Amino acid sequence: MKLDFLLNGQNQYIDVPPGETLLKILRSNLGIKSVHSGCGEGHCGSCTVLMNDHLAASCMIPAFHLKQKQIETVEYFLTTDEFVDIEWAFLKTGFLPCKYCAGTKVLMAEAILREFETPQEEDMRSYITRTWCTCTAPGPFFKAVSEASARRKRRAHGTRR
Ligand code: FES
Ligand code: FES
The missing domain is CATH 3.10.20.30 (Beta-grasp domain)
Known part of the structure; x- marks a missing residue:
């Protein structure tokens, strides 16, 4: 087709x-x-x-x-401004996924941010099961996504950090 x-x-x-x-x-x-x-x-x-x-x-x-x-x-998403919010938040909170699922975690974070302006833990729980991740716990990921959300809002209002 x-x-x-x-x-x-x-x-x-x-x-x-x-x-x-x-x-x-x-x-x-x-x-x-x-x-x-x-x-x-x-x-x-x-x-x-x-x-x-x-x-x-x-x-x-x-x-x-x-x-x-x-x-x-x-590979495309890594070139966007949206990625910078996520990269910054991952580094700030020390959430460093391994190579196996880093890309998935980045896209997962972005999907959450696109769905929820201020994501709460219960919003993120259904996402975390969508990858077989053996070396990071959900808590640090939730924290990183919350930081990314805050940074994105600041960026939307013209403040950088
Ligand atoms: S961070 Fe290593 S498997 Fe997810
Ligand atoms: S190969 Fe697609 S979810 Fe596992």
């Missing part, structure tokens, strides 16, 4: 089988290497992207679902 969607701010027009997963399309057709194949069942977080501002497991998204969607991957 032919479909069009937005990937990292650029229009994409591709022709793929309707059941092809977004994960495969990103890696094989579009050269995006930040998404990885892990569990293949939507649980581990290795293939995470943002789809229309929400966290999504690309291994679970069939091509036919992609039409006119907006997809962002972490």
Whole structure:
């Protein structure tokens, strides 16, 4: 099937089988290497992207679902001002995820910030289960996202820190 969607701010027009997963399309057709194949069942977080501002497991998204969607991957997100809020907050609070899930945690933080202006712990709890993370606890992540939220608000009002 032919479909069009937005990937990292650029229009994409591709022709793929309707059941092809977004994960495969990103890696094989579009050269995006930040998404990885892990569990293949939507649980581990290795293939995470943002789809229309929400966290999504690309291994679970069939091509036919992609039409006119907006997809962002972490390599693109790292170039944005929004990322700077998250990077700053992670450093400030000492929340330093390992290489295995750093990208997922960054996109997770951004999805939370896009959904909630002032995220509370209960808002963030449902997110944290969406990656298999073995070396950081939820508490420091919640703290880091709260700091990022505060910084983003200050930035919106023209104060830097
Ligand atoms: S490979 Fe997609 S969530 Fe595990
Ligand atoms: S920070 Fe290491 S697995 Fe999540």
